[in-house]
Amino acid sequence: MFTKGQENPHLLPYHDFVVYDSNYVHFYNDSPNFNTFFSKLDTLIFEGKGKINVMQIGGSHVQADIWSDQMRTNFQKFSPNLNGGRGFLFPYNLAQTNNPYYYHISYTGIWEGYRNSVANHHSKWGVSGITATTKDSVATFKLVFRGDNTPYYDFNSVKIFHDIDSTSYCITLLSDTCTLIRINREIGYTEFLFDTYQDSIEFLIYKEDTISSSFNLYGISLDNDDPGIVYTSIGVNGARTKSYLKCEQFTQHLKAINPDLVIFCIGINDAYEPDFCENCFENNYDTLVAWTRKVNPAAEFLFVTNSDSYYNKRHPNQRALLAREVMIKLSKKYNGGMWDMFNVMGGLGSIKTWQNNNFAKRDKIHLTKEGYILIGDLMFSAIIKEYDKHLKMWKGEWDKGQGKVNIEVKGKL
DSSP states (O other): OOOTTOOOSOOOOOOTTSOGGGOSEEEOSSSOTTHHHHHHHHHHHHHOOOEEEEEEEESHHHHTOSHHHHHHHHHHHSSTTOBOOOEEEOOGGGGTSOOOTTEEEEEESOEEEEETTOTTOOOOOBTTSEEEEEOOSEEEEEEEEOOTTOOOOOEEEEEEEEOTTOOSEEEEESSSOEEEEEEETTTTEEEEEEEEEESEEEEEEEESSSSOOOEEEEEEEEEOSOOEEEEEEEEOTTOOHHHHHTOTBHHHHHHHHOOSEEEEOOOTTTTTSTTOOHHHHHHHHHHHHHHHHHHOTTOEEEEEOOOOOEETTTEEOTHHHHHHHHHHHHHHHTTOEEEOHHHHHTSTTTHHHHHHTTSBOTTSSSBOHHHHHHHHHHHHHHHHHHHHHHHHHHHHHHHHHHOOOOOOOOSOO
């Protein structure tokens, strides 16, 4: 259900291998579902007020930021003027790993990357789960958005997440456009504020003494004062739930994101090996939920089942079924929703069909660009179906209390 003049911006293409009847958010409790998130969405759409923060967290499925970027684009195009900025991101190129296409990172100096998913990587980590480190006396990095279809992500504030207590390094802009610099010691960032909106940024990092030390970069946040939706994607290749538990600054940095809705997509790597422990998987998620609620007690959760995959490219990985049961338990326990990507894809062994249709790669784990875009469209559609129910309930209450309101529906979900 959409207000008059507002079209459903997302009509799903038909593919005979997708189980559309399973494409909805499962709720298992009687209390209002995503009520807080949807109420904030109402205020944003109908009054043009507020900022909504959505965070999706996972492994390599999310690091590439194709699935999550499709979600981001769909949310921000759902109604006029919903682009609330790009928000928190990581310059993956600095850490010598694959970077999302639509923002380009160039740099000078020698940088090394440390991922929370790699056993022999030892570092401090924040919410991003990845750290870029340099020991050079002088280094730079620059961020520029690119791509014909990339939304215009301008900003008047940049937060650089790093070790505030390190006095050996100084960080400054390679331009004179900044009007104010603030340091937030509680969360751990230096903020650069501008009088005018920017669309690219370049920083210089230099050592102020000869003491042997390093500069650790944990992430960047590009923010503005506009109302809208900010969609943050947190992804690390190979990450499991336990990988994020190694991030000692997780909750500290999460305060800057302050998510209203968290979409949990960690699990494909947990359930890959034969020694998968369901209780450990659930307990790890318990910790992540507790950390999130410590930052925002009103945060709501969507638990996403694993995509179908093969083990060693030979056999369908039946442990995805065990992980799915845990996601159901978690959604019940935390009054959250569950989106069943596993069954939407077609269930056990379906990744082969997706591969045959060029929506999955030959490793039978990862999807192609087209596959991730389709998954993003499907998950967005499932969430918007629930929002449509919310609007119908709201309309019913309005009709009872204050008379009729004209509603025009365009398109099908």
